[in-house]
Amino acid sequence: MTREVVWDHGVSLPGHRLWLDPLVVRSFAFISHAHTDHARRHKEALLTPQTLALIPEARRPRGWRMLGYGEAMRRGPATVTLHSAGHMLGSAQLHFEHDGTSVLYTGDIKLRQPGGLPDTFVPKADTLVLESTYGRPHFRFGDPDSTIEAIARWCRLALDSRVTPVLLCHALGKTEEVMLALEQYGFSFALEKRCAPCARDYAAAGRPLPEWVELNGEPVSGRVVIAPPVGKDEVRRLGRYRTALISGWAKDAEFARLFGADATFDLSDHCDFDELMEVVELSGADQVYTVHGYTEDFARSLRKRGIRAWALEANEQLALAL
Ligand SMILES: [Zn+2]
Incomplete structure (x- = not known):
């Protein structure tokens, strides 16, 4: 009973009235991280x-x-513990233990960390609920440190030719993590207006960022510009510029073309296909549910390797009795 996992607008452990990143308002819900798709005005949230x-x-x-x-937190007869998910500041995996069995919910997770940091810790669990955004084998990303070095080289080359380098990054999480990763190269930054409040919040939440100014419609010189991937009005006013998409989707030619970037770098805050496999291995789970992205594909890849796996999201409203 403890290992029963259900999808109903979010992952649920029904015996325990605990909802994990639900998409509708619930009485008690775990919010794994601050991206908008996971935050709702729940009556009470664990975060x-x-x-x-x-x-x-x-x-x-x-x-x-x-x-x-x-x-650790008691929840009735069960124990809940949070662990870093390596996805962005504050992101957490939830480990749930009851009656000698355990469930691990990863939320959005990134295993490999740049800057010589150790891989994200994955606790052991009997059942794993895994975020499978990049669950197809063609999503294999380069080593984060080498990719960051390549981004730095690309920025330096542009600046040296008096062209403004523009990195296309999601405003919350990716923008700030890229700034921190590039800090060692001594760049200063200019942030598009949608990235600015997120950068301020990041600093307020305890992670100070390298020096930056907000774009104000004037061309900037000598700075690396960061802007969200969609809506380039402000970027177009920069004069001479070149854009680079910083995303795992860089591995998908069609998707990369959609963003019309001059260059792409496959630096992601999600696991690639191999990292997802590694998370499964590290957890030691003998049954896996996939949520988000290529759920069916990744569950199939796991079954080929002899692991019991199902796409949870595809079975909306269907209780999976174990
Ligand atoms: Zn996220």
Whole structure:
């Protein structure tokens, strides 16, 4: 019973009235991280202090219970522990234990970390609910440190030829992590207006960023510009510029073309196909549910390797009795 996992507008452990990143308002819900697709105005939410700090006031849950990494919380007869998911500031995996069996919900997860940091820790669990955004084998990303070095070289080359390098990154999470990764190369930054509030929130949530200014419609010189991948009005006013898409989707030629970027770099805050396989191995789980992205494809790849796996999201409203 403990291992029963259900999809109903979000992952649920029905015996325990615990919802994991539900898409509709619930009485008690775990919010794995601050991206908009995971934050709703729940009656009570379980989240890390950093995630709470990154959710704008208007979208905050009505009540919350903050839990730091590695701290255990009792939930009836069960124990809940959060661990870093390596996806962005505050992102957490939820480990649920009851009656000698356990479930691990990864939320959005990134295993490989840049800057010589160790891989994200994956706790052991009997059942794994895994985010499978890049669950197809052609999504294999380069080593993050080499990719960051390549991005730095690309930016330097542009600046040396008096062209403004523009990195296309999602405003919350990716923008700030890319700034931090490029800090060692001594760049200063100019952020498009949608990235600016996120950068301020990141710093307020405890992660100070390298020096930056906000784009104000004037051309900038000597700075690396960061802007979201869609809506390039402000970027077009920069005069001479070149754009680079920073995303795992860079591996998908069609998708990369859609963004019309001059260059692409496959730096992602999600696991690639091999990292997803590694998360499964590290967890030691003997049954896996996939959510988000290529759920069916990745579940099939796992079954080929002899692991019991199902796409949870594709079975909406269907309770999977184990
Ligand atoms: Zn996310």
